[in-house]
Amino acid sequence: MSTAPFVLRTEDLKKDLNVGEVTVQALRGVSLTVQRGEFLGIIGPSGSGKSTLLGLIGGLDTPTSGRVFIDGTDITDLNERALTRVRNEKIGFVFQFFNLIPTLSALENVALPIQFARHSPFNPHKRAKELLTLLGLDDRLGHRPTQLSGGQQQRVAIARALANNPALLLCDEPTGSLDSASSETVMKALRDVQRNTGTTVIIVTHNMDIAAQMDRLVTLVDGHLASDVDVESSAQMAAVKVLKEKRATTEIKAVP
Numbered sequence: 001m002s003t004a005p006f007v008l009r010t011e012d013l014k015k016d017l018n019v020g021e022v023t024v025q026a027l028r029g030v031s032l033t034v035q036r037g038e039f040l041g042i043i044g045p046s047g048s049g050k051s052t053l054l055g056l057i058g059g060l061d062t063p064t065s066g067r068v069f070i071d072g073t074d075i076t077d078l079n080e081r082a083l084t085r086v087r088n089e090k091i092g093f094v095f096q097f098f099n100l101i102p103t104l105s106a107l108e109n110v111a112l113p114i115q116f117a118r119h120s121p122f123n124p125h126k127r128a129k130e131l132l133t134l135l136g137l138d139d140r141l142g143h144r145p146t147q148l149s150g151g152q153q154q155r156v157a158i159a160r161a162l163a164n165n166p167a168l169l170l171c172d173e174p175t176g177s178l179d180s181a182s183s184e185t186v187m188k189a190l191r192d193v194q195r196n197t198g199t200t201v202i203i204v205t206h207n208m209d210i211a212a213q214m215d216r217l218v219t220l221v222d223g224h225l226a227s228d229v230d231v232e233s234s235a236q237m238a239a240v241k242v243l244k245e246k247r248a249t250t251e252i253k254a255v256p
């Protein structure tokens with residue numbers, strides 16, 4: 001791992017998307033620095049660019065302009081092969097739908113990315129068991145996805161994302177398809193991961209209950225970074241609390 005103090009930096013990141021004849025400016029210049037071990041939320045209304053930003057950070061897509069640095073590496077101009085390597089070694093993804101392989105057990109799902117890694121220092125089954133234990137699933141190792149609840153499946157997906165010890169865990173609406181009890185277990189699991197492994201966790205959400213649990217919140221509005229709040233500070237904590245109480249719907253309205 002690099003010794004750079006920040007694990008992620010984006011510089012004036014822009015992304016244009018072509019929809020037929022029309023160009024949508026999904027991101028209009030986002031500069032964001034994230035320190036190692038942060039527990040960061042990215043919030044904002046639907047369509048504000050959250051998923052686009054996460055995709056660029058994770059090397060799933062390339063920016064129209066601007067730069068992305070991951071763990072000391074400038075990934076902006078890497079070719080597809082080098083980018084794939086960065087993605088496999090430094091990034092873990094968790095999505096709203098768990099995307100587990102239905103024919104494999106929880107243990108086998110988590111072991112798979114280690115088996116695919118070319119020079120992994122890990123024993124696949126041993127590490128898979130350790131990660132599933134960390135996520136409270138040590139009694140579910142042999143279960144297939146259909147034999148698990150939604151919250152349990154998402155915790156398997158989190159363990160799988162951590163398999164190759166990434167610098168960054170990127171979660172796009174990780175509780176978006178879960179009931180509130182399962183959401184709570186998943187959020188607790190993500191917090192345990194951040195505390196116990198020091199992994200930097202970034203969570204995209206439009207749910208204010210989730211947002212209120214983050215240490216720092218950045219807000220995207222229309223492809224811009226509209227605010228950056230350290231919720232340790234009490235005034236800002238109060239603002240987050242008010243936001244939480246005001247949520248008539250789970251969607252945050254754009255700031256005019």
Ligand SMILES: Nc1ncnc2c1ncn2[C@@H]1O[C@H](COP(=O)(O)OP(=O)(O)O)[C@@H](O)[C@H]1O
Pocket residue numbers: 017018019024025026044045046047048049050051052053
């Ligand atoms: N594949 C795509 N092609 C065209 N436009 C897209 C595509 N993905 C997203 N967009 C547009 O880009 C903007 C940002 O989308 P997105 O990043 O998905 O927002 P969010 O995750 O905050 O809901 C929206 O206007 C959306 O309609």
Ligand SMILES: [Mg+2]
Pocket residue numbers: 050051052
């Ligand atoms: Mg999205």
